[in-house]
Amino acid sequence: LAKTTQPISMDSYEGQEVNITCSHNNIATNDYITWYQQFPSQGPRFIIQGYKTKVTNEVASLFIPADRKSSTLSLPRVSLSDTAVYYCLVEGGNTPLVFGKGTRLSVIA
Amino acid sequence: DVKVTQSSRYLVKRTGEKVFLECVQDMDHENMFWYRQDPGLGLRLIYFSYDVKMKEKGDIPEGYSVSREKKERFSLILESASTNQTSMYLCASSSTPTGLYEQYFGPGTRLTVT
Numbered sequence: 001l002a003k004t005t006q007p008i009s010m011d012s013y014e015g016q017e018v019n020i021t022c023s024h025n026n027i028a029t030n031d032y033i034t035w036y037q038q039f040p041s042q043g044p045r046f047i048i049q050g051y052k053t054k055v056t057n058e059v060a061s062l063f064i065p066a067d068r069k070s071s072t073l074s075l076p077r078v079s080l081s082d083t084a085v086y087y088c089l090v091e092g093g094n095t096p097l098v099f100g101k102g103t104r105l106s107v108i109a
Numbered sequence: 110d111v112k113v114t115q116s117s118r119y120l121v122k123r124t125g126e127k128v129f130l131e132c133v134q135d136m137d138h139e140n141m142f143w144y145r146q147d148p149g150l151g152l153r154l155i156y157f158s159y160d161v162k163m164k165e166k167g168d169i170p171e172g173y174s175v176s177r178e179k180k181e182r183f184s185l186i187l188e189s190a191s192t193n194q195t196s197m198y199l200c201a202s203s204s205t206p207t208g209l210y211e212q213y214f215g216p217g218t219r220l221t222v223t
Contacts, residue, residue: 034211041216041217042214042216042217043113043199043201043214043215043216043217044152044199044212044214045214046211046212046213049211087151087152096142096154096157096165096167097142097154097212098154098168099144099151099152099153099154100151101149101150101151102151
């Protein structure tokens with residue numbers, strides 16, 4: 001049973017910032033929030049992980065409010081190559097990852 | 110760079126055949142996982158293993174078994190393949206007792222059972 005809820009699909013134009021929000025109302029104290037990206041015919045690839053506040057790397061930013069019941073993956077200035085499925089997961093110390101259905105992002109020229 | 114390899118990218122088998130899907134990782138990871146992915150259903154966990162000779166059922170273990178005789182190798186076995194096992198199978202590994210750190214996925218095996 002997936003612990004997260006995220007939109008099924010999103011569309012964006014090239015060059016725009018894309019924000020994908022994920023709800024995880026039952027997140028536990030020891031859970032981390034992790035996002036994966038999957039291109040067609042490939043396995044998922046880790047993008048970013050955070051516990052609270054904000055995390056940024058070369059690919060994306062992750063914003064987590066104080067109550068941690070949701071999180072937002074932010075992709076700056078997307079390009080066509082960012083078209084993929086994005087998965088939001090919460091994971092703790094003693095359970096394996098549970099992938100939901102993800103958000104299918106389509107970037108349009 | 111972590112590398113997870115799977116024995117075949119594409120496989121076609123007949124109903125009733127015994128099917129072996131092999132996965133090998135080269136980073137000495139303790140944990141290995143088998144998922145299947147179907148359109149509209151996302152990734153679903155079949156089995157996972159935290160150590161050699163250990164295995165745990167995931168969400169959909171029915172019709173599958175696994176083997177982990179060596180740390181680097183995790184095999185998924187379909188004892189008697191059926192058409193509803195036609196799917197993309199993904200193997201992954203990670204270096205912590207659970208999935209807290211990133212899982213590294215293989216390229217997948219697209220299995221068709223006719």
